[in-house]
Every structure is written in structure tokens, then in C-alpha cells.
Amino acid sequence: MKNIELPRKVLVGEDAVYEVDEVVAELDLQGKPLILCDEKTGEIAGETVAVEVNGEVTIAEDVTDKTLDELKEKVKRDNAQYVVGVGGGKILDASKIISFESKLPLISVPTSASHDGIASPQASLKRDRPLSVGVHCPLGVICDTKIIAKAPRRLLASGCADAISNYTAVLDWKLAHDEKGEYYGDYAAALSSMSAEIVMNKAQDIYDDISVLVEALISSGVAIGIAGSSRPCSGSEHMFSHTLDIICEEPALHGEQCGVGAIVMAYLHDAEWRRIRNALKKCKAPTNAKDLRIGEDLIVEALVKAHEVRERHTILRAGITEGKARQAAEESGVI
Numbered sequence: 001m002k003n004i005e006l007p008r009k010v011l012v013g014e015d016a017v018y019e020v021d022e023v024v025a026e027l028d029l030q031g032k033p034l035i036l037c038d039e040k041t042g043e044i045a046g047e048t049v050a051v052e053v054n055g056e057v058t059i060a061e062d063v064t065d066k067t068l069d070e071l072k073e074k075v076k077r078d079n080a081q082y083v084v085g086v087g088g089g090k091i092l093d094a095s096k097i098i099s100f101e102s103k104l105p106l107i108s109v110p111t112s113a114s115h116d117g118i119a120s121p122q123a124s125l126k127r128d129r130p131l132s133v134g135v136h137c138p139l140g141v142i143c144d145t146k147i148i149a150k151a152p153r154r155l156l157a158s159g160c161a162d163a164i165s166n167y168t169a170v171l172d173w174k175l176a177h178d179e180k181g182e183y184y185g186d187y188a189a190a191l192s193s194m195s196a197e198i199v200m201n202k203a204q205d206i207y208d209d210i211s212v213l214v215e216a217l218i219s220s221g222v223a224i225g226i227a228g229s230s231r232p233c234s235g236s237e238h239m240f241s242h243t244l245d246i247i248c249e250e251p252a253l254h255g256e257q258c259g260v261g262a263i264v265m266a267y268l269h270d271a272e273w274r275r276i277r278n279a280l281k282k283c284k285a286p287t288n289a290k291d292l293r294i295g296e297d298l299i300v301e302a303l304v305k306a307h308e309v310r311e312r313h314t315i316l317r318a319g320i321t322e323g324k325a326r327q328a329a330e331e332s333g334v335i
């Protein structure tokens with residue numbers, strides 16, 4: 001049985017944030033919302049959202065298990081009927097978890113485009129393990145391109161890299177199908193690959209029209225929804241990134257690490273790793289250990305350990321040796 005989950009309403013465009021009240025009405029959401037943001041995203045968009053839907057913002061600075069519990073309590077106390085997440089990675093992930101666990105619908109209002117979680121049924125809070133958990137996908141997604149275009153360039157570059165990394169995720173998925181008979185969905189795979197292709201092809205001018213990146217990340221989320229798992233957008237390159245999150249004191253951004261991982265994994269797949277590297281460069285995303293500010297030995301260690309982080313058949317299969325990891329990283333210019 002397949003369980004496909006998709007957003008019902010997606011709005012992408014300038015000043016979209018002023019339409020949030022109409023989206024709420026269209027989705028027939030009534031009652032009080034919990035509008036979650038941090039100090040900064042509150043200023044950028046949260047206050048506007050609050051005016052539009054006649055609510056108040058709730059500021060969450062540091063998202064921990066404790067704050068999540070407190071916020072769920074607040075939802076009950078205030079009798080909130082839906083959740084609006086206004087922010088980047090952490091706030092959107094927290095909003096997804098709160099809405100899921102409180103059984104309330106969610107509207108996602110990203111203030112940046114740093115990863116494909118904008119519209120996906122996954123949340124990846126670094127709780128005990130930095131892996132994603134299954135939640136519901138947002139019922140509505142409102143992407144104000146005027147706001148997102150002003151997000152820090154590093155975050156947007158990370159989003160480009162996350163989209164580009166779909167390239168190796170799909171190769172891994174196909175491999176798992178061929179070698180292990182794992183379910184493989186052509187439609188979800190094609191949609192995911194297309195996001196990577198479009199961002200790679202438009203890499204040179206990607207920041208001239210941010211809606212291209214936004215749509216690529218939304219489509220990635222939709223591919224995840226169709227596949228019913230993160231498979232189409234998360235393979236060995238993501239396992240590499242999750243491992244860096246565990247072993248590094250100061251890991252880089254999720255998308256940044258996945259992009260660099262995609263270079264090495266494409267090399268191992270004997271695929272177009274140079275094309276990936278060039279596209280990442282054009283987007284001003286990291287392409288090597290130095291750009292990530294992560295030591296070369298940690299990169300090699302992450303490549304050796306990545307297969308252990310989750311049970312998912314990829315090009316790493318039962319793991320690669322340190323020699324092989326070092327060679328792949330060196331030859332692909334990552335170290």
C-alpha cells in the first residue's frame with residue numbers, strides 16, 4: 001500500500017506572505033493559530049503573518065526536546081487549531097513535529113531556502129541522532145520570494161547543494177533496486193532528478209530568480225511525499241552529511257555537506273562528479289574540505305563510517321576502506 005502525502009496549497013511569489021490569510025480561509029482553518037518563529041524570522045515575516053491571521057507570534061530561540069514539550073503544552077492551553085511555522089530549518093522542523101504530535105494542520109512559511117524540508121513530510125531535528133523523522137507534510141506552503149531572495153547567501157547556496165545532491169540520491173536508489181530489489185518509483189525518481197538538473201543547468205544565474213531554487217526544493221519535498229520515504233532525495237551523500245554532524249564539533253550546513261558528499265559519491269558511482277562540482281562552484285557552495293572548514297581526516301572518517309548511520313543500501317554498500325575513501329576524496333578534489 002502506498003501512502004502519498006502532498007501539500008494542498010503551495011504559493012510561490014513576491015509578497016506571498018500577505019496572502020496567508022487567504023490560504024488559511026481556503027484551507028478552511030479556523031480558530032487560533034500557534035505562529036512559531038525565532039527573533040529574527042519574527043521580524044522578517046512572523047509579525048506580518050500574525051497581523052494577517054489575527055494571531056500572536058511565539059518566539060522559540062533554541063529548539064530542544066524541552067521547548068518542544070513546552071510548545072505542545074502551549075498549543076493545548078491556548079486551544080490552537082493550526083500551526084504556522086515561520087523560519088528556516090530549525091523552526092520549520094519544530095513546527096512540523098509540534099503539529100504532527102498535536103494532530104494539527106501546518107502552514108509552512110520559509111524565510112530561506114536552505115534545504116528540501118520546506119514541503120516534505122520529514123523533520124530533521126538534531127535530537128539524539130541527526131536523522132530525519134517522519135511527520136506530516138505541511139497542508140499549505142507559502143514561499144515569499146522577496147523575503148527568500150534576501151536570505152543569507154550561504155543558506156541559499158546550501159539549498160542549491162541540497163537540490164543538486166538529489167543526483168546521487170537517485171543513483172543510490174536505483175542501485176538499491178538493482179542489487180537488493182528495493183522498491184523504486186520512476187515518477188518520484190524523475191521528479192527528484194529534475195530538481196537537481198534544473199539547479200545544475202541554471203547554476204550560473206540561480207540567484208537572479210530565486211523561484212527556480214524554491215520550486216526545485218518544493219519538488220524534492222513532493223518527490224519524498226510520492227515515494228513515501230526520503231529515498232529520492234537522500235542517499236549516501238546524506239549519510240555522509242549525517243555522519244559529519246555526529247563526528248564534527250562544528251559541522252557545516254546540511255546542504256553544504258550533502259553537496260560535497262555528492263561529489264565523492266558521484267565519483268564512486270563513476271558518474272558525472274565534475275559536473276556536480278562545477279555546478280556547486282557556480283552556486284558558490286562548498287566543494288571541498290577547506291570550504292566546509294572541516295579537517296581532511298574527518299572527511300575520510302565520515303566516508304568510512306557513513307554506511308553505519310542508517311540501514312540504506314547505497315554505493316557505499318557494506319562500507320569502504322580508509323584507503324578507498326582517501327583516494328576517492330583526493331581524486332574528486334574534496335581533500
Ligand SMILES: [Zn+2]
Nearest residue numbers: 115116162258
Ligand atoms: Zn537534504
